Amino acid sequence: MPSFLTESQLEQFDRDGYLLIPGFLSENDCEGLRNEADRLVDEELDLSTHPGTRFTTTEQDSPDSQTSDVYFMTSGDKVRFFLEPLAVDQTGKRLLVPSKRHAVNKIGHALHLLNPVYRRVSSRPEIKSIARDLGFEDPILVQSMAILKPPRVGGEVSSHQDASFLGTRPLDTCVGFWWPMEKAEKGNGCLWVVPGSHKGSLKSRMVETGATEQSHPQESEWLPVEVDAGTLVLIHGRLVHKSEANTSQRSRYAYTFHVAEDGLRAKWDELNWLQPSSETPFTRLYDFES
Template sequence: MTTETTAFTEEELSQIRSKTVEIMGHLEKKEMIPKSWIRDGHEIDANDQRSDRCMYFDTHGFIKVDQFSDKKEVEALRNQMGSLAEQWDPSSGIDSFGTDTKENRSRGDYFLESSSKVHFFAEPTALLDKENNQKELKPEYQTDKLSALNKSGHAMHMIPGAFQNYAKSEKVRNLVLDLGWKDPVVPQSMYIFKQKRIGGTVTSHQDSTFLYTTPKQSCLGLWLALHDATLDNGCLWVRPGSHWESTRRQFKRNPLHFGKEAVKTRSNEANGDTSAPKFEMEDLDGVQQIPWDGAIPEGGYDALLEAGFVPVECKAGDLLAFNGELDHLSLPNFSDKPRHTFQLHMVEGDRAGVTWSKSNWLQYPAGLPFMRLVE
């Protein structure tokens, strides 16, 4: 398995798009399954009316909603991000961001403390290493901070303005309820930049790995394109039907570092061996693993298609909704065009009998609840 790829040739782009049309046509014709993912695979009876998009979502694990946001809203989201980046002082805190297992385990306090705040994470290639494990922007990014960023998170939805307005909008609430969620709450939101020419691979993963709930998985991702997302600039690839596979891994707080009691109480205070990594990626028992988890299938686009992945190109304003067990990834941005996205992640709340795992990396301070979409 690998995390390295190269840009597609024009011939390859044509072949991939032709194959994608064929695959998407088969998905449309496939008989819709009579069970609900968010209801833990329970059968849907004849009296339970589901919309066409809900049936497609339950069958394939994702749904694309064309022009979910209009140009005005897309521009407002991009503009608010631009303002936040302009106000950001890199000397007050900065780190890089990547998605392989080593990078996940080595995250530090800046990442940990971003759970209920907005922190900024740069592309590794945009940073210089300084003494005492400190980092700073390379000179060429000192006056163009936005172009250095990989992502910003993880509480964009808690900032008044375009991000919060979108998260609390009636259309978001209606979509989530239509897909079967009963008590949706929002623990996390992110702005992903996928910068032109330097935006890197996001390896194969399931979102429930990072947003784990009990007694069942309940994560829903809303992936909103703020620029056209294409094969050239790193659109999302999904593996239809993979959402019926169990969650394979959990990214969690390491009890060796924090101490078992601190994990139980959701505390950020380290009461264990502080030389141990803060986080660990645990393979879950009794679950069939896949060879490319945390990487991508090796062998170019043929290997991706052979593994069952299909690219989903989007126009700015299009939305992809997918559940937390859908396997997905994105390739680097080799183009001269950016590919910004805004992502909301929600889970079922306690009114639906679902509990946020105390060992999840993301924990809000005591007394601060997740945003609830249905009061």
């Protein structure tokens, strides 16, 4: 018996590989998350000491230097800032946009753990209920990100399946929880999905191929997911999805985290880029409190 999702929502998720739950977060919640992301950027992003790590899913050689690669690869248990390639010069220290808020691609990857505002949202009992309804026995919350998609320079996230990066074996069990903190539409870079694509196989594992763009659906297969602030979008780990560049004058802030099984049915893949450390093990969702 589901405790949060209805039978019909579970059937929809199983059929389409994604599910929309409008109004999961209130406008107040969204405003709180947006303000906190802005505060983090204003107060904690220091461009003079930042390694210049820019984030793109389209260039195979990014992050673009050894230092910035380390900055990314060791960010699993930290709150770090990744910059938009078009928003800064080659050094990553000089802004080509009006302010730091316009230069950040995303903040990751442990907001759920280290930031009280994001932690409060991430540890809500309704999220545990949804995980139970989806059949998780011992879910771990493995990474979280605020994806800011700033006006005009917010880059695309190319077509991918999350389980390529966040794999478990023998089953793919990863599910993404994704909320826009403001209205997400085609103009400001909403998500696009290929409904039902999760029924297909996993196209790649990042560790095996190093590739980030493995799936090339026909144009007509893509569906835009235009949603209001606070709508929860659940994303199956094998669902092919993407978001396009933000060419509008508005930002498109979103908060997302990923949950995976780490129990008897499946184990976190030790070849994933993201690994728990003994000081910071992955968060066990059912025990997670704010």
